[in-house]
Every structure is written in structure tokens, then in C-alpha cells.
Amino acid sequence: MIAAILQVVLVVAGAPLLVGLMRQVRARLEGRAGAGVLQPWRDLRKLLRKEPIAPRGTGWVFRLAPLLLAASALVVTAVVPLVTTASPLDGVADLFAVTALLALGSVALALGALDTGTAFGGMGASREVTVLALVEPTILLAVFALSVRVGSTNLGAIVNSTLDDPLAVISPASVLAAVALAVVIIAETGRIPVDNPSTHLELTMIHEAMVLEYSGPDLALIEWASAIRLSVLLGLLGSLFAPWGIAGADAGPVALLVAVVALAVKVGVLGALLAAGEVFMAKLRLFRIPELLAGSFLMALLAVGASFFLA
Amino acid sequence: MNLTQTAFGLSLTLCLAAALAALALPRRARPAVAGALTAAAGASAVASGAAAVAGQGWSAWYPDLLPLLGVRLALDPLGGVFLAVTGAVAVCAAIYGIGYTRHGLAGRGVQAAMPLFVAAMLLVPAAAGVGTFLVAWELMAITSLLLVVAEHHRRAAAGEAGQWYAVMTHLGFAVILAGLAALAAHAGGDAFDEIRQAAISPVAASLIFLATGAGFASKAGIVPLHVWLPRAHPEAPSQVSALMSAAMVNMGVYGILRVGLDLLGGGPAWWWLLVLGAGAASAVYGILHAAVSADLKRLLGHSTTENMGLVLIGVGAAGFFAASGSRALAALALVAALLHAINHSAFKTLLFLAAGSVLHATGTRDLDALGGLRERMPYTTALFALGALAASALPPGNGFVSEWLLLQSLVNALPEGGVRHAVTMPLAVGAIALTAGVAIATFVKAFGVGFLAKPRGEGAATAHESPPTMLAGMLLAAAACVGLALAPTLLLPYLAETAGGVIGAPAAVTGEVTLRLGGIASTISPLLIACWLAAALVLVLALLRVFAARRARREARLWDCGAGPMTARMEYTATSFAEPLGRVFDNVLRPESDIDVIPAKESAYIVERVRYRARVADRIERRAYEPVLAAFAAAGRAATRLANGSVHRYLAYGFYTLTGTLILLAVIA
Numbered sequence: 001m002i003a004a005i006l007q008v009v010l011v012v013a014g015a016p017l018l019v020g021l022m023r024q025v026r027a028r029l030e031g032r033a034g035a036g037v038l039q040p041w042r043d044l045r046k047l048l049r050k051e052p053i054a055p056r057g058t059g060w061v062f063r064l065a066p067l068l069l070a071a072s073a074l075v076v077t078a079v080v081p082l083v084t085t086a087s088p089l090d091g092v093a094d095l096f097a098v099t100a101l102l103a104l105g106s107v108a109l110a111l112g113a114l115d116t117g118t119a120f121g122g123m124g125a126s127r128e129v130t131v132l133a134l135v136e137p138t139i140l141l142a143v144f145a146l147s148v149r150v151g152s153t154n155l156g157a158i159v160n161s162t163l164d165d166p167l168a169v170i171s172p173a174s175v176l177a178a179v180a181l182a183v184v185i186i187a188e189t190g191r192i193p194v195d196n197p198s199t200h201l202e203l204t205m206i207h208e209a210m211v212l213e214y215s216g217p218d219l220a221l222i223e224w225a226s227a228i229r230l231s232v233l234l235g236l237l238g239s240l241f242a243p244w245g246i247a248g249a250d251a252g253p254v255a256l257l258v259a260v261v262a263l264a265v266k267v268g269v270l271g272a273l274l275a276a277g278e279v280f281m282a283k284l285r286l287f288r289i290p291e292l293l294a295g296s297f298l299m300a301l302l303a304v305g306a307s308f309f310l311a
Numbered sequence: 312m313n314l315t316q317t318a319f320g321l322s323l324t325l326c327l328a329a330a331l332a333a334l335a336l337p338r339r340a341r342p343a344v345a346g347a348l349t350a351a352a353g354a355s356a357v358a359s360g361a362a363a364v365a366g367q368g369w370s371a372w373y374p375d376l377l378p379l380l381g382v383r384l385a386l387d388p389l390g391g392v393f394l395a396v397t398g399a400v401a402v403c404a405a406i407y408g409i410g411y412t413r414h415g416l417a418g419r420g421v422q423a424a425m426p427l428f429v430a431a432m433l434l435v436p437a438a439a440g441v442g443t444f445l446v447a448w449e450l451m452a453i454t455s456l457l458l459v460v461a462e463h464h465r466r467a468a469a470g471e472a473g474q475w476y477a478v479m480t481h482l483g484f485a486v487i488l489a490g491l492a493a494l495a496a497h498a499g500g501d502a503f504d505e506i507r508q509a510a511i512s513p514v515a516a517s518l519i520f521l522a523t524g525a526g527f528a529s530k531a532g533i534v535p536l537h538v539w540l541p542r543a544h545p546e547a548p549s550q551v552s553a554l555m556s557a558a559m560v561n562m563g564v565y566g567i568l569r570v571g572l573d574l575l576g577g578g579p580a581w582w583w584l585l586v587l588g589a590g591a592a593s594a595v596y597g598i599l600h601a602a603v604s605a606d607l608k609r610l611l612g613h614s615t616t617e618n619m620g621l622v623l624i625g626v627g628a629a630g631f632f633a634a635s636g637s638r639a640l641a642a643l644a645l646v647a648a649l650l651h652a653i654n655h656s657a658f659k660t661l662l663f664l665a666a667g668s669v670l671h672a673t674g675t676r677d678l679d680a681l682g683g684l685r686e687r688m689p690y691t692t693a694l695f696a697l698g699a700l701a702a703s704a705l706p707p708g709n710g711f712v713s714e715w716l717l718l719q720s721l722v723n724a725l726p727e728g729g730v731r732h733a734v735t736m737p738l739a740v741g742a743i744a745l746t747a748g749v750a751i752a753t754f755v756k757a758f759g760v761g762f763l764a765k766p767r768g769e770g771a772a773t774a775h776e777s778p779p780t781m782l783a784g785m786l787l788a789a790a791a792c793v794g795l796a797l798a799p800t801l802l803l804p805y806l807a808e809t810a811g812g813v814i815g816a817p818a819a820v821t822g823e824v825t826l827r828l829g830g831i832a833s834t835i836s837p838l839l840i841a842c843w844l845a846a847a848l849v850l851v852l853a854l855l856r857v858f859a860a861r862r863a864r865r866e867a868r869l870w871d872c873g874a875g876p877m878t879a880r881m882e883y884t885a886t887s888f889a890e891p892l893g894r895v896f897d898n899v900l901r902p903e904s905d906i907d908v909i910p911a912k913e914s915a916y917i918v919e920r921v922r923y924r925a926r927v928a929d930r931i932e933r934r935a936y937e938p939v940l941a942a943f944a945a946a947g948r949a950a951t952r953l954a955n956g957s958v959h960r961y962l963a964y965g966f967y968t969l970t971g972t973l974i975l976l977a978v979i980a
Binding site: 048049050051052053054055056057059060061067068070071072074075078089091092093094096097100101103104107110111114115116117118119120121122123125126127129130132133134135136137138139140141143144147148150151152153154157212213216217220221286287290297301304305308309 | 602682685686696703704705706711715718719722723733737740741743744745747748749751752755756758759760763764765825831832833834835836839840843844847848850851852855858859860862863864865866867868869870871877879881882883887888889890891892894895
């Protein structure tokens with residue numbers, strides 16, 4: 001229980017730092033000085049102090065969307081094994097439920113955007129759910145590939161099985177599933193090449209078009225929840241394919257400390273890699289994105305095939 | 312006299328009483344009395360079905376009621392499940408109908424046909440003989456046809472939908488009749504009990520399964536026999552749409568289960584792979600069409616095809632696993648299919664009733680002309696949101712639980728089976744996953760575009776909330792959705808028992824709060840997920856309270872690029888919302904669009920008006936049905952030349968036919 005609370009607190013506090021780190025990496029690679037790793041936290045503090053504003057003509061859906069997004073992100077943080085495999089919620093939700101909860105957050109935000117009735121809101125929502133619809137098959141098939149070996153879709157069980165049999169990570173099924181999941185995570189979190197998180201006035205934007213009408217504390221909540229989702233998904237990738245260092249059921253304080261450091265390192269490295277990759281890549285046209293996602297779907301399908309035929 | 316029998320008899324009697332009351336009473340009292348009696352009949356059917364599921368079986372034979380065969384009735388747990396679901400839908404639809412039919416639909420015919428339709432649907436799962444089953448099936452078809460065309464004098468489309476429905480349902484009836492008659496002939500008896508014991512040759516069994524399966528699939532709206540469904544369901548009055556889409560389509564599934572798994576006792580694996588394939592194709596095809604349709608009720612109709620497809624994936628998987636020997640998994644797949652059928656009935660009732668409420672208030676079903684209903688119809692909006700959450704299979708909705716069970720049964724099949732499993736199961740999971748994703752997009756569109764933002768049409772701008780009886784019907788359906796979402800574990804043991812009885816396996820699902828599956832290590836707890844979500848919501852609110860500035864919310868203008876106030880014309884419509892999806896799935900949907908550019912008289916370069924029309928036609932209908940219809944029309948035109956009014960000609964036809972018949976008889980004999 002302590003480990004689970006530690007995990008939630010760590011992700012909640014660390015997620016904006018991850019975003020700061022990724023921005024700093026990009027800045028340095030582009031030859032700029034950058035704003036520092038703490039900048040996202042400063043932004044959040046600034047936004048929280050601002051006056052809450054409700055655009056005229058919006059209703060309860062618009063108000064509820066940031067809350068639901070943040071709440072679903074928090075539940076996912078508590079469920080996914082990042083610091084410990086013995087989450088009290090492990091039997092409550094499995095990998096299917098985690099993807100569905102993340103989708104719930106996206107849906108809430110899309111509805112909030114539609115509630116404004118602006119063209120930008122509608123456009124962002126339409127694009128977001130299109131990407132969501134195409135991402136879903138890949139995630140479920142990748143889950144399928146990973147769970148075949150274990151005989152369960154529960155996250156703790158998958159991670160424990162990899163800990164018991166470390167060589168399974170380099171099996172074809174695992175590698176293919178890892179690549180498929182990585183593409184999906186890029187799409188889900190709205191990073192280049194699917195979406196550009198640092199633009200605001202471009203006709204290609206997805207996520208930023210949806211949150212255009214939010215300001216003050218609402219916007220802070222959305223930014224913070226997005227950061228949590230990114231960290232949790234990167235952490236999940238780390239736990240599923242490189243679970244070393246994670247604390248077991250009855251771990252002592254030292255093991256917990258090791259787990260925290262391991263998580264921070266894993267997520268930091270993955271985030272830095274992602275940011276570095278973004279520097280060298282351009283955003284894809286919206287209608288090229290389905291091709292990318294179809295590619296990842298094929299990889300997930302191959303992963304399932306491999307998990308059966310090459311097991 | 313046990314509870315099953317008493318309640319069943321009572322519900323049929325109440326249906327008859329409702330029909331008689333509708334015929335006898337004056338117009339003003341008609342909807343209320345008939346509706347109340349039908350709702351009571353539904354409640355009684357729920358009690359009867361629940362008693363049957365709990366183990367109080369019942370069977371009876373009334374030899375004098377029908378000539379030659381008599382009426383055979385029996386209720387086992389499988390029939391009880393479908394009886395209870397039908398009864399529950401009937402309760403919601405009947406209460407809702409009291410308010411809905413008061414203006415314009417209070418005629419004798421419509422009011423009397425509705426309880427008879429309910430009675431027919433209650434008889435189908437209770438029939439225990441081929442003759443009884445066919446009579447009930449045909450009664451269900453005729454009464455529903457009457458209700459589909461109820462508004463034909465107001466809308467020409469209702470008449471056309473009625474034609475499609477009449478032809479499709481009777482073609483379906485013909486093949487079911489042929490199949491069941493052959494079954495009775497091979498078994499040497501009409502009663503289901505005799506058929507179960509008979510030994511039927513594999514070839515005959517396969518032919519019977521294919522014939523009846525086609526008929527039942529057509530009733531369930533399965534591709535490629537679905538074409539009547541997106542026409543008939545939207546055109547019927549909304550409470551009838553709910554009955555058809557939430558209760559009647561289940562009868563198709565019931566038929567496949569009863570004939571395939573029960574009467575024919577399973578059969579080879581290829582039957583069930585066929586069922587699974589048809590289900591997967593319907594799920595994907597149905598939801599893609601739902602995603603691009605701009606008519607609210609048509610969207611819901613396509614979504615019915617999708618959900619019945621998902622149910623048939625479960626049924627097909629159950630039969631397939633049973634045929635390959637893994638009984639425990641088969642029972643799990645069947646539980647998933649039954650639970651999904653129940654969940655679908657709950658949320659589809661709610662959604663169709665809410666859509667009817669919108670139609671009642673705005674006079675339109677066109678999503679492009681709706682919007683802005685959130686303030687004008689707050690209850691309907693909230694109830695539709697609940698239904699949409701369930702239909703998009705997101706937690707904490709009820710659709711999520713059954714899709715989770717379905718996925719578990721498919722995912723865990725892989726280690727057990729051979730190559731057939733390894734090829735089929737990933738494809739089935741892929742189909743379900745694609746369906747789940749597109750369903751989210753569909754219902755975000757239906758709710759977001761239809762109910763939120765600003766009104767885009769005259770009707771939506773002057774909308775008003777529905778009367779209390781309509782709201783009460785919707786509330787009941789919503790309560791069923793919430794109950795199924797939070798506490799499916801109350802129902803699942805009975806369903807597991809039922810499915811285990813059909814398959815011949817121990818119960819596949821256990822657990823009081825957390826769902827546990829027999830032999831599979833995966834667990835989930837819908838109730839706790841909902842609780843944790845609520846707790847997280849409270850936590851986030853508390854954090855905001857502590858850390859955010861405590862100032863009142865200020866109203867501000869929407870950001871309009873400095874171009875003046877935004878009008879409703881600038882909003883995203885349903886058509887524009889679905890455009891990216893339509894483009895991604897271009898190869899399947901083939902959307903058609905025409906652009907007419909009308910230039911000004913002075914110059915061809917100055918455009919006066921541009922008209923844009925987009926339409927997504929059903930490609931299966933275009934490829935498979937339209938050529939056949941055209942051939943029939945051509946044959947009909949050609950045949951008019953045979954009858955030119957000359958009596959000599961007609962006498963000659965008679966003479967040649969008689970001679971031909973006599974020659975044929977001489978040759979045969």
C-alpha cells in the first residue's frame with residue numbers, strides 16, 4: 001500500500017519534470033538554452049493562480065472534462081505496476097481496463113472540445129477520436145501477444161513473468177509488441193510524428209486544438225494530466241519490457257528506493273530518446289497517420305502470430 | 312402451478328387485455344391504459360423469465376389450441392434469459408409509449424398491435440415445438456411490420472422501409488420454415504424434446520443449420536442480410552424501434568443458439584467459424600456505417616448490427632470451442648455473448664428512447680440540424696450520455712464488462728488450441744478491437760454533435776423537455792444500465808449456470824465483487840473501478856480547492872479569431888466530424904459526393920453558388936440487392952406482355968399447362 005501511494009505521488013510530482021526534461025533535450029539539440037527542467041511546474045503554478053474562465057455557451061460537459069481526464073489518469077497511475085508489482089488495485093483492472101480508462105479520458109476531452117461549438121474544437125475532437133479509433137486495435141492485439149505467454153492480462157502477472165524469465169523479452173513476440181506499443185504510445189500522447197505538442201496555430205494540430213478554450217486552473221489540470229499520461233505510458237513500456245529494479249510484494253525501504261530510482265532512470269531515458277527523435281523528424285500529414293498506425297497494427301498481429309508459432 | 316407458469320400466463324393475458332382495451336377504449340384513455348397493461352405484462356414476463364433462469368422449469372402442451380399440432384410451451388433457463396430481457400425492454404417501451412403516442416399515434420391499430428407484438432416476442436423463447444415456434448415467429452413479424460408502417464401517411468420513407476422489411480422478414484421466415492420442417496421430418500416429431508433425442512445425419516444437420524441460420528441471422532441484422540434493419544428501425548415509432556432493436560433482434564441469436572447448440576447438439580467446427588466470421592464482418596461493417604451516418608436513429612440501427620455481430624462472435628466462439636473440446640472456454644464465450652446481448656438490450660433501449668425524445672421535441676433525426684440540446688433537454692441529454700458511455704464500451708459503462716469477458720475468452724483460447732485457433736482468434740480480437748475504437752468515435756459524434764454546443768436548426772432551437780412518462784421509461788432503462796455496469800456479478804452466476812447447462816460445462820465465471828474466470832488468471836472489478844474513479848475525481852477536486860485560486864468563474868467570449876461572434880454555421884457537423892474516418896475507410900465505405908458549382912451569369916469565373924452533397928451508400932446493398940431487384944423488375948415488365956387481354960391466349964395457357972402436367976405425371980409415374 002505504501003509502495004502504491006509512493007508510486008502515485010512520484011508520478012504526480014515527476015510527470016511535469018519529465019515534460020521539462022524532454023523540452024530541455026529538444027532545446028539543447030536545436031542549439032537553444034532552454035527554459036530549464038522545472039519550467040512546466042512553474043507554468044502549472046502560474047495557471048493555477050489565474051481566474052477560472054467559462055467561455056459563453058459552454059456547459060457541464062466542458063467543466064467536467066478536465067476533472068475526468070485527470071481522475072482517469074490518476075486511476076491508471078495507481079493500477080499500472082511502475083514502482084511495485086503489488087499494487088492494491090492489480091486485481092481490479094488489467095491491461096484492457098487501463099487502455100479503456102485512458103480512452104475514457106480522451107473521450108471526455110473530445111466532448112469538452114465539442115461543447116465549445118468552435119470550429120477548432122470540433123476539428124481537434126474529430127481528429128483525436130479518429131486516431132483513437134485506429135490506435136485501439138493495435139493496443140488490444142499487443143496486449144494479446146503479451147498475455148499469451150503468461151495466461152493472464154493482469155499487469156502484475158505479466159511483469160512478474162518477465163522477471164522470472166528475463167530472456168522472454170528478446171523473443172520475437174515481445175520485440176514486435178514493444179515496437180507496436182511504442183508507436184501507439186507516440187500516437188496516444190500526441191507527439192511527433194502524429195501530433196506536435198508545441199504548436200498552437202497550425203491546421204494540423206490535434207490535441208492543442210481541443211484545449212484551445214481552456215484557461216487557468218482547467219488548463220493546468222489538462223496539462224498536468226497529459227504529462228501524467230505520458231509518464232505512465234513510458235513507465236508501462238519500461239515495466240513491460242525491462243522490469244528490472246521494480247519492487248516485489250513485500251519489499252523493504254531499500255528495494256523501494258531502488259525501484260524509484262530505476263523508474264526515474266527508465267522513464268527519463270525513454271523520454272530523452274523520444275525528444276531526441278522528435279528533433280530529427282517532421283510531423284506527418286494527418287492522412288498519412290493511418291498508414292503509420294496500420295503498420296503498427298500489422299506488427300501487433302505478427303507479434304500474436306509469433307507468440308503462438310515461435311513460442 | 313409454479314411461478315414461471317403463473318407469471319408467463321399472466322403476462323400473455325395482460326398483453327391480450329391491453330390489445331382489447333386499445334380496441335375498445337376512447338382515444339383519450341387509450342395510450343395510458345394500453346401502455347400500463349403492456350408494462351405490467353412485461354414486468355410479469357421478467358418475473359417468469361427470472362424464475363425459469365433460477366431453475367423453475369415448466370412445460371405444457373395444449374393439443375386443441377392449434378389444429379394438427381397443438382401448442383407446445385416450455386421454459387428452460389436459456390429461454391428464460393431471453394424472456395426476461397424482452398419483458399424488461401417491454402416495460403420501458405410501454406411506459407415511454409404512454410407519453411410518446413399521445414399525439415398522432417393513438418389510433419386503434421397501432422395501440423393494439425404493440426401489445427400483440429410484445430406477446431409474440433414472449434412466445435418465441437417459450438415455444439417448445441416447431442409448429443408453435445413458427446406461429447409465434449410469424450406473429451412477431453406481422454405485428455412488427457404493422458408498427459413499422461404506422462407513420463407511412465406522414466413519411467413516404469416508412470412505406471418503403473415497410474416493403475424492405477416485409478420482403479426480408481418473409482424470406483427469412485421461408486428458410487426457417489423449410490429448415491425446421493426438415494428438422495421435424497428427420498426427427499419424426501414436432502416437439503423439441505423428440506428432436507433432441509433423434510439422430511440426424513450430418514449432411515441433413517448441416518443443411519438445416521445453414522437454412523435456419525440464414526433466417527435467424529437476417530432477423531439479427533447480420534451482414535449481408537442486414538439491409539432492412541437500418542431502414543425499418545429508424546422509421547418505426549421510437550418505442551417500437553427500441554422493442555425491435557433491443558428485443559426482437561435477440562430472437563435471431565436465440566434461434567441460432569436453440570437450433571445449433573441445443574436441438575442439433577453442437578455440430579462441426581466449421582458451422583461456428585461461419586457464425587464467428589459473419590459476426591466479425593457485421594461488427595466492423597455495422598459500426599463503420601454508424602460512424603458515418605448523420606441520422607441519429609439510423610446510426611443506432613447500424614450500431615445494432617455491430618452489437619449483434621459482437622454477440623455472434625461470442626456464440627460462434629462458444630460453438631467452435633465446444634466442437635474442439637475446450638468446454639470451459641466455450642461456456643465462458645457463451646456467458647460473454649449472453650451478457651453482451653443483455654447489455655445491448657439495456658443501452659439500446661435507452662438510446663432509442665432518448666433519440667425518440669429528441670425527435671419528439673425537435674421534429675428531426677438529422678444530427679447536422681441538432682445540437683444545443685444540453686440546456687433545453689437536460690434530462691434527455693444526461694440519459695443519452697449514459698447510454699453512449701455504455702455503447703462505446705468504456706468503463707464504468709456496462710458494455711465494457713461484456714466486451715472484456717468476450718476478449719478474455721478469445722485471448723485465452725490460443726494456448727489450448729491448434730493452428731485453427733491461432734489463425735482465427737487474433738483476427739476476431741482485431742475485429743472486436745477495431746469495432747471498439749470506431750464505436751467510441753461514433754458515440755462521441757452522436758452525443759457531442761447532437762446534444763452539445765449551439766443549435767444548428769430551427770427544431771433544436773425550440774426544443775423542450777419530454778413529458779414525465781417518457782422520462783420514466785428512459786430512467787428505468789438507465790437504471791438497468793447502471794445496475795449492469797456496477798453489479799454484473801449479481802447476474803453472472805445465473806448466466807454462467809445457464810451457459811454451462813447449454814454447453815455441458817461447469818460455471819465459467821465466479822466472484823462477488825471481482826470477476827474471476829474458471830481456469831484463467833485474469834480478473835477485473837467493475838464496481839471497484841467505478842469507486843476508484845469517483846475517489847480520484849474527489850481527490851482532484853480537493854487538490855484544486857487547495858491549490859487553485861478561489862475566485863468565481865467569469866464568463867468570456869469564445870475565441871473567434873477576432874472576426875465577431877461565432878455562429879452555429881461554424882460548428883463542426885456530424886458529417887464533417889466523421890469525414891476523416893470516412894476517408895480512412897474509403898475502400899470499405901466508398902462515400903459518394905457531388906459538387907455543383909453554379910457560376911454567375913456575367914462570368915464563368917465568378918461563382919454564385921456551390922452545392923455539395925455527400926452520401927454513403929451501403930455497398931452490399933448496391934452490389935448484391937440492386938441487381939436482383941432490377942432483374943425482378945425487368946422480368947415483371949417482360950411478363951406484362953404475356954397478359955394482353957386476349958381470352959384465346961389465356962385458354963391456350965391453360966391448355967398447355969394441363970397437357971404439360973399430364974405428360975410430366977405420365978413420365979414420373
